[in-house]
Amino acid sequence: MVTEAGDVYGEALRQLTICNACRYCEGFCAVWDAIEYRSVLDIKEMPYLANLCHDCRDCYYVCPFNEPHHEYGLNIPKILGSARYKSYRDSTWPFWANLAFDRPAILTGALVTFTLIAMILYVLLIEREPLIGHVPLASLIPDSTFRATTLAVYAYSIIMWTLSGIRFSRNSRSLRGTTSLGILMGLVSAFSHKYFRGGGVGCRYPSEESRFVRAALHSSLLYGFLLALFSISFYPNLNTTVLAIYTAASVLISAGSLGLLFSDVYDEKKTRSMEMYALDVPFVTLLLLSGLSGIIFALLSYTVFYGLAFIIHDALILDVFLLAPFSKFIHPVYRVISLSRFFSEKQAFE
Amino acid sequence: MNIILDRHVVVIGGGNAGLCAAIEASERGRNVTLIEASPKEMRGGNSKYTRDLRYAHLDDQYTSGEYSKPELLDDLRKVSGDGFDEKVAGIVIDLSEKIPEWMSHHGVVFKREIRGTLNLNRTNVFFLGGGKALIDAYYKQIEKLGVRIMYDTQVVSVDISDNRIVGIGISGNGNGRTIAGDEFIFASGGFEANREWLSEFWGDAAGNIKVRGSRFNTGLPLKALLRAGAIPCGQERAGHMVAVDARSPDYDGGIVTRIDAIPWGIVVNSVGERFYDEGEDIWPKRYAIWGRLIAEQQNQIAYVITDSKTIGKYMPTAYPPIQARDLVEAAQLLGIDSRKLIETVNAFNSGIEKAGEDLFNWTNAQVSPRKSHWAIPIDTPPFLIYPVRPGLTFTYQGVAIDSTCKIRTSDGIIENGFAAGEIASGNILRSGYLAGFGLTIGTVLGRISGGWNGD
Numbered sequence: 001m002v003t004e005a006g007d008v009y010g011e012a013l014r015q016l017t018i019c020n021a022c023r024y025c026e027g028f029c030a031v032w033d034a035i036e037y038r039s040v041l042d043i044k045e046m047p048y049l050a051n052l053c054h055d056c057r058d059c060y061y062v063c064p065f066n067e068p069h070h071e072y073g074l075n076i077p078k079i080l081g082s083a084r085y086k087s088y089r090d091s092t093w094p095f096w097a098n099l100a101f102d103r104p105a106i107l108t109g110a111l112v113t114f115t116l117i118a119m120i121l122y123v124l125l126i127e128r129e130p131l132i133g134h135v136p137l138a139s140l141i142p143d144s145t146f147r148a149t150t151l152a153v154y155a156y157s158i159i160m161w162t163l164s165g166i167r168f169s170r171n172s173r174s175l176r177g178t179t180s181l182g183i184l185m186g187l188v189s190a191f192s193h194k195y196f197r198g199g200g201v202g203c204r205y206p207s208e209e210s211r212f213v214r215a216a217l218h219s220s221l222l223y224g225f226l227l228a229l230f231s232i233s234f235y236p237n238l239n240t241t242v243l244a245i246y247t248a249a250s251v252l253i254s255a256g257s258l259g260l261l262f263s264d265v266y267d268e269k270k271t272r273s274m275e276m277y278a279l280d281v282p283f284v285t286l287l288l289l290s291g292l293s294g295i296i297f298a299l300l301s302y303t304v305f306y307g308l309a310f311i312i313h314d315a316l317i318l319d320v321f322l323l324a325p326f327s328k329f330i331h332p333v334y335r336v337i338s339l340s341r342f343f344s345e346k347q348a349f350e
Numbered sequence: 351m352n353i354i355l356d357r358h359v360v361v362i363g364g365g366n367a368g369l370c371a372a373i374e375a376s377e378r379g380r381n382v383t384l385i386e387a388s389p390k391e392m393r394g395g396n397s398k399y400t401r402d403l404r405y406a407h408l409d410d411q412y413t414s415g416e417y418s419k420p421e422l423l424d425d426l427r428k429v430s431g432d433g434f435d436e437k438v439a440g441i442v443i444d445l446s447e448k449i450p451e452w453m454s455h456h457g458v459v460f461k462r463e464i465r466g467t468l469n470l471n472r473t474n475v476f477f478l479g480g481g482k483a484l485i486d487a488y489y490k491q492i493e494k495l496g497v498r499i500m501y502d503t504q505v506v507s508v509d510i511s512d513n514r515i516v517g518i519g520i521s522g523n524g525n526g527r528t529i530a531g532d533e534f535i536f537a538s539g540g541f542e543a544n545r546e547w548l549s550e551f552w553g554d555a556a557g558n559i560k561v562r563g564s565r566f567n568t569g570l571p572l573k574a575l576l577r578a579g580a581i582p583c584g585q586e587r588a589g590h591m592v593a594v595d596a597r598s599p600d601y602d603g604g605i606v607t608r609i610d611a612i613p614w615g616i617v618v619n620s621v622g623e624r625f626y627d628e629g630e631d632i633w634p635k636r637y638a639i640w641g642r643l644i645a646e647q648q649n650q651i652a653y654v655i656t657d658s659k660t661i662g663k664y665m666p667t668a669y670p671p672i673q674a675r676d677l678v679e680a681a682q683l684l685g686i687d688s689r690k691l692i693e694t695v696n697a698f699n700s701g702i703e704k705a706g707e708d709l710f711n712w713t714n715a716q717v718s719p720r721k722s723h724w725a726i727p728i729d730t731p732p733f734l735i736y737p738v739r740p741g742l743t744f745t746y747q748g749v750a751i752d753s754t755c756k757i758r759t760s761d762g763i764i765e766n767g768f769a770a771g772e773i774a775s776g777n778i779l780r781s782g783y784l785a786g787f788g789l790t791i792g793t794v795l796g797r798i799s800g801g802w803n804g805d
Contacts, residue, residue: 021606023669024480027461039662061486062479064398064604069391071599072668073608201459201478314780 009046012083015074016049018043018065029195030342031080031256037349045250047090047172049211050083051338053333054195056203056214067246083272088330091168093160100326101279107329108282111319112289119315123307138217138236140307141314146235160325174340182344189343190336193219217259221287222254228294243298250294257288283328290316294344352517352528355383358801360531361771362505362571363387365395365564366481367590367771367792367799368537369488373456374800376495383498383531387522387538387566390501390604394485395539396563396744397789398773399604400426403453404473404786405446412450412475412683419443425473429782435583437753439778442794449793450475457487462744474786500524502773505538505571508578508767513759513765518574535799536757537792540745541569543601545632548742551587556648560594560741565601567744572773578757584746584776590783591641593742596651597669609736610664612640613724615656616698617738619647622681622690624698629713629723638783645755650799653684654736655695657728671734680733699727744788748776755799770795 002052016035017274025032030052035041055077065072090102100107123140143147189195195217196203202211228249234242260314261284269277293313300309325330359375361368364386376382386393422443426434454460459478470476477484492499492768500523507519509528517528541547543565549556561567576582579801594607612628617640619625626643644652656671675681678696679687702725714725748769750758755768771792778791798804 017666017670018606018668020666021608022480022604024605027478041667043667062483064394064482064602065606211360232652 008082008086010038012046012050012079013041013043015076015079018072018074025059029053029056030339031347034342037345044173046083047087048338048341050080050087051334052342053077053080054083055269056205058201058204061204073270075271077271079275080179081276081309085273085275085279087168087172087334091171092326093163093167097326104279104327105282108286108323110314111322115315115319116312119311123311137310140311143236153318157321158326161333164325164330165337168334169337175337177344178219178341179347180345181349183340185343186336186340189339206267220252221256224249225258228253243301247295247298250291251288253291254295256290257284260284260290271328279328286316286320290320352530352601353532355529357381358383358531359533359535359536360385360529361537363395363538364393365448365537365539366397366789367796368782369492369797370771370793371535371537371800372497373488373495374797374802376492376497378801382494383500385505387504388501394482395567398481398485399563402470402474402786403449403759403789404475404784405449405475405790406443407447414471417473419663423477429784430780437775441753442791445575445794446790449790456491458484470575470785479577479620505573508574510578510764511759512630513762514765533766535768535770536571536575536773537796538571539567539772541572542567542742542745544568555645555650557741559645560603560739561601561605562594562603562607562741562743573750575757581750581758582749583750583761584780587749588678588746588781590743591645592638592640592743593640593644593738595667595669596737596739606668607741609654609667609738611654614660614663614726615654615728617652618691619652619656620649620686622686622694624694624719627722629721629725631723641740644738650739654738655728656733656734657703657730658666658732660726667736671736673732673734675731676683678734684735695728699729702727729745744772744781746776748773751777755795767800770799
């Protein structure tokens, strides 16, 4: 077990150097093609290689050189998970935000508490309307305020993601030689969950027997989330159709995140980087709460609790975006950058 | 105390051949017990270090073209010479074409293409994830079929009476017991991990040999069969021995111990002298020659010395090279007399004849031994050095079998005793090595032992 943060990339380099002399895992994820493109691996590229890994464990279960039985002591999903965590932490701007990666559960909990109180106070103090009672949503949060806040939050997330992405690329030389076709293929493979299907054998998550559990759960979460963003853009005109779509999206988010949380509990964790696990659980929990509160909000429409449910749901969604650069929500940025570079390399190599 | 497995097929060895035998027998309605010497975590013998299978085929979905039976037989003859059992070899080659489909039905996933450095796309099929994926797929099959598996159990004696095996003695889990059964299939591999046995002909050098395969291949069942009258097949002293990284573990180093750099540099022994033509055009078919060459050096150690010009010319190594800024530092790091090392390298560098652009044609005939190809001067620091030792992959000696895999004795055949896999491969492979063919032999003979009639 690697505990020293500084040693993580060195250990990843040691393990992948052994892998590059073996290459039996060719055909699973992009990591294996990427190391074959290099006759000597460089420690500076560990963040790039680590972000091509998505902890599917196909390599672990076919490896005869694993810890604790073999002297080589390999555990690729675990060390690359730790390396990925380090790459998140090192690429975060500003530097004091490292705290977010050191104490993710506390930060998430504190932020949720704070925003809930703030939102409720805002409605009580500014809007004068009683919180409980059947009122139009626009009287709680006016259309213009909602739009402005939403745009500000999106802009903040995108700017922060970009800054982190640039720092990540600089740390791991990940943008060098990236082509537009590479970026396109990176995006397509990310959104189509190409690697969750492994080399046709799926992800061994949460157990060795699993195949497509994660592909299903993560799709549900991702596409539920995108659907929710789309339908809420109609605010405040939440007619029956929009509300139905939004509810469906919330169900998808809830099902995906609940499934992932259950899987995390069930997972025997021998291939899991525990730093990454500590980052995963609070974020997925926050998504679960967002999804559930979205369902509750829809169920309570035309009741006196409609407004309160909406405010609570909004506070949770706000937290998801506030945490975008400082939580597991950063992973799509580094993943897409790494995949884009990978496909650019692949193009050049083949 | 005895374990009586009435009407049971007892399979000894849980690698590829044993598993194929167990699956085949079990699918034919037999009760099967499989005895594996290793604990569950290290099961699978040498098979877990394989990754491909050579088989005769027409154009198919897994390979880049046709590979006929006569061509496969021809390739076998090239590496093994004559003198193998034509009948058994013929059966293996003939039935090899039926194997990929059977493997696929039993959970093995094949790759559609392989990039790799090996040019085997036409003759061999590669399985996704390598040998351990294959082994695990087969174990899953036999668990489903209800085969009883005894791990940590070593077979140490065989009791033969009237040309029938009446029982086998075991140690480890169930130490001292005898197992009686109906049929016995020996698929227990060679004896490459048995240092005592190896030292009978390697002497003290046996201690410095790296065993690339399973530490559980001690050959005790083979020894027991030979003691009980089975006819040996293949030379006892023969083994497939290549150059491996000296820093590798003593056992189970597998594929990653390989050092491919030899043609790109020079190889010196512990007194700083070259001892063989590193550029002999033997790659890759007879690269095994280097295992024996190193075994003959003092302390069974040698050093491949290359410079920074040749990085990337050979397969990456599991351990990074030893790096030195100059030859004095190199000599210090290796514990070689620096004057001698400098003399050797200078002599090599000065006599090189660079014929054209193709490095293959660069030679040095002025040194002894000469370097007949790839004579590239070693003059651009940092110097990259790989310490090498002999690495034993497998031993050739096994037991002679007939065309139904029954073990032959001086009195005839053992009616209920079969052999498959490495323990029987001496019938077909007398020397050399044909990539991916060991697994073919194991799969065909394993299935025949388990009752397959070739349909």
